[in-house]
Structure formats: C-alpha cells, structure tokens
Amino acid sequence: MSGGITRLKEHLANQAGNVAPCPKVSSDVRKEMRNLLDNFKAAKKDKAKRAQEFEEEMVGSYRHTQYDDDEEDDDIDQRLAHERYQSWMQHEADHRRPYRQFAYGEGGSRLTHNCIGQGPSKKQAYLPEAYKEMKGYIKTLAPIWDERGVTIMCDGWTGPKDMHVINFLVYSVRGTIFHKSVDASNVLREDENYYFKLMKDVVEEIGPQRVIQIVTDNEAAVKLGGKKIMETYPHIYWTACAAYCLDLLLEDLGKRKSIHAVIEQAKEVSRFI
Structure with a gap:
C-alpha cells in the first residue's frame, strides 16, 4: 500500500475504493477507523453547508435592502463585495491554492480579476474602489517616507507552469506595503540589465530621495543589478x-x-x- 494517512485509515477500516482491505485488522481498530472517516466526511459536508449558508445570507440580505440614496447603495455594495472577497480568500487559504489569480498590481502585465465572483450588483466587482482606497492610505505615508526613508524589498516567486512573478514591497517605520508585481514568465533573458531596470523603475516610482537601500536575494544577476543601482544612486545601498x-x-x-x-x-x- 502506498499513500497518506487517509488511505491508511481506509485500509484499516476495510473501506473499498482506493486501497485493498487489511485482512489482519481487529474489529475494534476497524470500527475506530470507520468512525474517524465518517467524522471527517461529516465535518467536510458541514463546512461546505456553512459556506453555502453564508453566501445565501449575504446575497439575501443585499436583495432585501433597498436605499434611495445611490451613494449609500454603492457603500453597501462595496461592503458586500469586501465580505465575499474575504470569504474567498479564506477558502483559497484552506485549500492551499496559489494566489496568482489576483495579485499583479499596477506594474504587472494584467490587473486583479475574478476575486469577488458573481455578485448580486450590476457592477459585479468593486476592486477599483478598494484599489483607490489603498492608494489614498499609501499617500498618508508620504510624510514619514520623506522624513525617515524606506527600504525596497524585491522577492521572486516561481509557480506552476513556469510562472515567474517578481514582487516589490516598501518597508518603513510605519510598516510594509505591497508596491507591485511584475510577471517575468515570458522574459527570455533575466540578466543584470533586466533587474537593474526593474529596480531603477521602482526607485523612480517611490522617489530616489526616499530610498535608503534595496534588499534582494543573492542571485548573481540580481546582485550585479543591485551594484549598478549603487553606481547610479550613490546614496542607496544594495543588501543581500x-x-x-x-x-x-x-x-x-x-x-x-x-x-x-x-x-x-x-x-x-x-x-x-
């Protein structure tokens, strides 16, 4: 027998389907394993039922609430979309699915899509409003960035089907924010010049006078790109x-x-x- 703990339980429970039954298992162990499998199935069904009930409750509460004020309607739509988005995020996390469906940011090759799903609103999605709100929050960080400076952090991620995403984050005393992601999946040559241009673009977007250092991994091409940054901006340090x-x-x-x-x-x- 090969497989994980679930197949071992099925083997001991003499549950046909994925594995052969164990001919030597005692009746007590067989009964215990069957109870464990039944409890697992029941918990799985209960979780799916609760998720469906939550979805129906959110949609139903929206449909039975009407307002004359269009601005107030939009606010409710946005809150509903936010709840659905958070529920979707938790669902994805529980199933360990990659997040590549929704995060490319303003510098990526395509914008967020299919996060909120088929909502009851005619507008379908309120991600642009959330994006606008986040941009407003980032603007409030400008004074502390000007006073204390920031660190730019660059991190690459490789996913299924040779997908390669490069993330840029900005760290300051007020915390870390996500700046943008760049899809490098179709880049034929990721040499020092490529990484230098990526880092230089981010420095210019943030403001060279605000940037104190850039932190990246120690890959040879990235390292050379970081050294070019130091040559271009003498006050900026590259750090592995x-x-x-x-x-x-x-x-x-x-x-x-x-x-x-x-x-x-x-x-x-x-x-x-």
Missing part, C-alpha cells in the same frame, strides 16, 4: 537578504552525507503523515 543567505547555508549543510541521510528519512515520515 539575510534569510536567503541562511537558506543557502542550510542547503549546503544539507548536502553533507550524514545530514542528507537524516533529511531524507524525515521527508519519508513527512510524506507518510
């Missing part, structure tokens, strides 16, 4: 990400025979569980 460097260090340690054997055994245990 400490977490990335530690990750490389641990990977090198993991290549030692004695450590590699332990890691492989741990992987087998993890895959089984």
Whole structure:
C-alpha cells in the first residue's frame, strides 16, 4: 500500500475504493477507523453547508435592502463585495491554492480579476474602489517616507507552469506595503540589465530621495543589478537578504552525507503523515 494517512485509515477500516482491505485488522481498530472517516466526511459536508449558508445570507440580505440614496447603495455594495472577497480568500487559504489569480498590481502585465465572483450588483466587482482606497492610505505615508526613508524589498516567486512573478514591497517605520508585481514568465533573458531596470523603475516610482537601500536575494544577476543601482544612486545601498543567505547555508549543510541521510528519512515520515 502506498499513500497518506487517509488511505491508511481506509485500509484499516476495510473501506473499498482506493486501497485493498487489511485482512489482519481487529474489529475494534476497524470500527475506530470507520468512525474517524465518517467524522471527517461529516465535518467536510458541514463546512461546505456553512459556506453555502453564508453566501445565501449575504446575497439575501443585499436583495432585501433597498436605499434611495445611490451613494449609500454603492457603500453597501462595496461592503458586500469586501465580505465575499474575504470569504474567498479564506477558502483559497484552506485549500492551499496559489494566489496568482489576483495579485499583479499596477506594474504587472494584467490587473486583479475574478476575486469577488458573481455578485448580486450590476457592477459585479468593486476592486477599483478598494484599489483607490489603498492608494489614498499609501499617500498618508508620504510624510514619514520623506522624513525617515524606506527600504525596497524585491522577492521572486516561481509557480506552476513556469510562472515567474517578481514582487516589490516598501518597508518603513510605519510598516510594509505591497508596491507591485511584475510577471517575468515570458522574459527570455533575466540578466543584470533586466533587474537593474526593474529596480531603477521602482526607485523612480517611490522617489530616489526616499530610498535608503534595496534588499534582494543573492542571485548573481540580481546582485550585479543591485551594484549598478549603487553606481547610479550613490546614496542607496544594495543588501543581500539575510534569510536567503541562511537558506543557502542550510542547503549546503544539507548536502553533507550524514545530514542528507537524516533529511531524507524525515521527508519519508513527512510524506507518510
């Protein structure tokens, strides 16, 4: 038998379908495993039912509430859309699905889509209003950026089907905000000049006088691009990400025979569980 903990339970419960029944399991263990599987199925159905009830409640409350003031109607629509969006986000997180459907930002190749779903409003989606609200919040950070400066953080992400997204975040004493993402999936050559241009564009968008340093991973092309930034803007420092460097260090340690054997055994245990 191969597979995870669920198939092991099905094997011990003599539940046909995915695995062969265990001929040696005791009746007590078989009964316990069947109870565990039944409880899991019941919990799964209950979760789906509650999600459907929430959806129906939100739509029903919207349809039975009418206002003469169009501006107030828009405000209610936006709140409803926000609730549906948050519910969708939680649903995605529970199922560990990639978030690539909705976050490319103003510098990406395409904007957010299909986040809120088929809402009851004629306008369907209120993401532009949320975007406008967030832009307004970012403007309130300008004084502290001018006074204390910011750090630009660059991080790449590779997903399914060779998708490559480069994220840019801005850190200040008021916290970190997402600036934009760039879809680099179809870029043929990601050399130092490519990364230099990306970083230079972000510096100009934020304001060179505000930027103190840029933090990236330690990849050769990114590193050279960071050095070009320092040459172009003498007051800006390029810094390698400490977490990335530690990750490389641990990977090198993991290549030692004695450590590699332990890691492989741990992987087998993890895959089984």
